[in-house]
Amino acid sequence: MSIATLFEIVLAAVVLGLAIWTITVSETYSAAVGFVAYGLLVALIWVRLDAVDVAMTEAAIGGGLGGIVLLGAAARLRESEAMTAERPGRVVRLCAAALSASIAMVLAVAVLILPDPAPTLAPTVISNAGATGLANPVTNVLMAFRAMDTMLEKVVLMLAIVGVWSLASDQAWGGRPGPRHEADPNGVLAFLARLTPPAGIVIGIYLLWTGADHPGGAFQGGAVLASMWLLVIMAGLADTPPVSSRSLRLILVAGPGVFLVVGLGGLCFGPAFLAYPVAFAKPLILGIEVAMTLTIAATLALLLAGAPERSATR
Amino acid sequence: MTEFLTGAVGLILAILALGLVSILRGPGDADRMMAAQLIGTAGIAVLLLLGAVTGVPTAVDVALILALLATFASIAFVKKGLSRLDTDGPG
Numbered sequence: 001m002s003i004a005t006l007f008e009i010v011l012a013a014v015v016l017g018l019a020i021w022t023i024t025v026s027e028t029y030s031a032a033v034g035f036v037a038y039g040l041l042v043a044l045i046w047v048r049l050d051a052v053d054v055a056m057t058e059a060a061i062g063g064g065l066g067g068i069v070l071l072g073a074a075a076r077l078r079e080s081e082a083m084t085a086e087r088p089g090r091v092v093r094l095c096a097a098a099l100s101a102s103i104a105m106v107l108a109v110a111v112l113i114l115p116d117p118a119p120t121l122a123p124t125v126i127s128n129a130g131a132t133g134l135a136n137p138v139t140n141v142l143m144a145f146r147a148m149d150t151m152l153e154k155v156v157l158m159l160a161i162v163g164v165w166s167l168a169s170d171q172a173w174g175g176r177p178g179p180r181h182e183a184d185p186n187g188v189l190a191f192l193a194r195l196t197p198p199a200g201i202v203i204g205i206y207l208l209w210t211g212a213d214h215p216g217g218a219f220q221g222g223a224v225l226a227s228m229w230l231l232v233i234m235a236g237l238a239d240t241p242p243v244s245s246r247s248l249r250l251i252l253v254a255g256p257g258v259f260l261v262v263g264l265g266g267l268c269f270g271p272a273f274l275a276y277p278v279a280f281a282k283p284l285i286l287g288i289e290v291a292m293t294l295t296i297a298a299t300l301a302l303l304l305a306g307a308p309e310r311s312a313t314r
Numbered sequence: 315m316t317e318f319l320t321g322a323v324g325l326i327l328a329i330l331a332l333g334l335v336s337i338l339r340g341p342g343d344a345d346r347m348m349a350a351q352l353i354g355t356a357g358i359a360v361l362l363l364l365g366a367v368t369g370v371p372t373a374v375d376v377a378l379i380l381a382l383l384a385t386f387a388s389i390a391f392v393k394k395g396l397s398r399l400d401t402d403g404p405g
Contacts, residue, residue, distance in 0.1 A: 004368075007320070010327055014334060021338055029343055036387045037337055037350040040357045041330075043376060047364060052372045056379055063354065064383025068390040181393070189389065200382050207375065215372045220379065227383055234389060 008048060015041045032074040036067040052215035053138045056207070060223035068230070068304055133282035135213040142217065143285045147274045151263065154256040154292060157299045161252060165243055167307040174244035177305040183236040193235030200228035208293050212282070218255075218289040222296025229301045240305050248298065255295030259288050316367055323363045330356040347391045354384030 018041065022034035039062025046055035088096075125137050125145065132144045142150045168175070183189045204224035211217030232238045241248045262284055266275035276284050333356065336349035358377045365373030 004320075007323060007327065010324075010331075014327075014331055018334060018337070030340065030346055033343070033346040033350050033387075033391075034337060037334070037353045040350075040354050040380065040384060043380065044357055044360055044364075047361060047370065047373050047376055050370070052370065052376060055373075055376045059376055059379045060383055063380060064386045067387030071387060071390040189392070192385070192389075196382065203378055203382060207379075210375070214375075216375060224379060224382055227386060231386070231389070234393060 011041070011044060011048070015045060028077055029071075029074040032067075032070040035070060036063060039063040039066060053136075053217065053220075056215060056220040057223070060220055060227070064227055065223060065230075065300060065304060131278065131281065132276070132285060134285065136211060136215065136217070138215065139211050139217050139285075143288065144276065144281070147259075147263070151256060151259040151274070154259060154295060157296065158252060158256060161299050161302055164303055164307055168243075168309070172308045172310060174242060175308040175311045176242050177240045177302060177308050178233075179309060180239060181234050181236045183234075185236070189235045190237060193231045193237050197228040197232060200224055200231075204228065204293075204297070208289060211289070212286070218292040219296055222293045223300055225293065225297035226300035226304075229297065230304055233301075233305065240302070243302075243308050251294050251298045252302075253295070255288075255292035258291040262288055319363050319367045323360055323367065326356050326359050326363070330360070343391070347388055351384065351388055354380060354387075358384070 015038065018034060018038050022031050022038055025031050025034065039058060042062060043055045043059040046052070046058055122137075125141055128145070129135065129137060129140055132140055134140050134143070165177075204221045206221075207216040207224060208218055208221035209216075211221070229238075233240055243249075262276070263274040266277075267273045270277060330353055333349045333352040336352075337346050340346055358380050361373045361377040361380065365371055365377070
């Protein structure tokens with residue numbers, strides 16, 4: 001048995017063990033911590049499977065931003081959890097276990113009966129890579145071959161932020177999201193929030209730029225930029241913008257907006273919706289990606305900041 | 315050289331597994347969070363070594379993202395759990 005196989009077996013065993021523990025542990029807060037560690041480890045597995053783009057997204061969302069949401073929710077639930085002493089009955093728990101096990105079994109069977117080799121469009125993607133001038137096949141699929149899906153995904157992000165904002169009370173509407181964070185201006189957190197963003201912003205832009213030819217892209221870059229913004233907000237160095245701000249709303253619609261304009265341009269001057277002229281394919285895709293990165297960064301940060309809570313003037 | 319690096323990956327994985335034991339045992343939230351941070355740091359090291367061993371240079375980019383974002387869970391932990399830690403004392 002080679003060392004690489006041994007490494008894979010150990011990694012898989014560790015991840016499986018952590019996953020089972022995260023499901024079975026009774027306390028929500030511990031489960032959230034376990035899930036964060038799980039996200040970090042799954043990123044390793046994706047790298048091992050040569051899916052580096054997925055690994056980046058998993059590291060950014062599963063290990064980073066998702067952790068903030070889960071830990072925050074678990075901390076908020078903690079008080080109410082202690083008060084509700086009643087637990088689901090034995091029958092309910094058995095039924096839930098049986099349901100979960102049967103779903104897992106169906107999924108396992110579905111994977112096992114896949115033909116070998118599995119049906120794939122990968123060779124077609126590789127052979128058409130020259131059409132866009134981009135070398136990263138994932139970016140090619142996301143931005144050109146399945147551009148429609150990516151555009152609709154950005155619209156979903158916008159719907160998500162509308163959903164979060166609609167939780168605001170009438171008085172707070174148009175105000176600033178989340179509480180005003182206070183931190184010791186000479187403390188560790190403020191120091192980290194001054195030290196990290198310059199490097200983080202460069203890395204975010206680098207991820208966007210390198211996405212054309214190597215793993216990376218708008219979502220990973222946007223997630224890194226969002227986390228840098230959140231860090232500054234959480235350290236109390238900056239405040240969240242009021243949701244009534246026009247420039248903020250412009251940034252939120254920039255990504256899908258530019259995408260839609262380019263798509264309609266393809267419909268008017270080219271053969272189809274979202275058809276890029278071959279000569280300008282790369283600049284157009286890069287332009288859309290820059291707008292999308294800004295939108296993703298602003299949307300992810302505001303999703304985590306929460307609903308408007310304070311009036312804009314305070 | 316490759317054997318040496320692979321051995322180093324094995325050693326870090328063993329440390330990572332120890333961190334996992336600490337997550338499972340606890341007993342306090344702070345212990346679990348510190349273990350999750352250890353796993354994040356070990357993950358960065360494994361990614362850098364894997365990139366060198368298997369010749370996947372982009373693994374370094376994943377390590378960059380982990381290095382930037384792995385601290386965020388502990389920031390959230392400190393911000394949300396601060397008041398509780400004050401009342402409960404250490405642990």
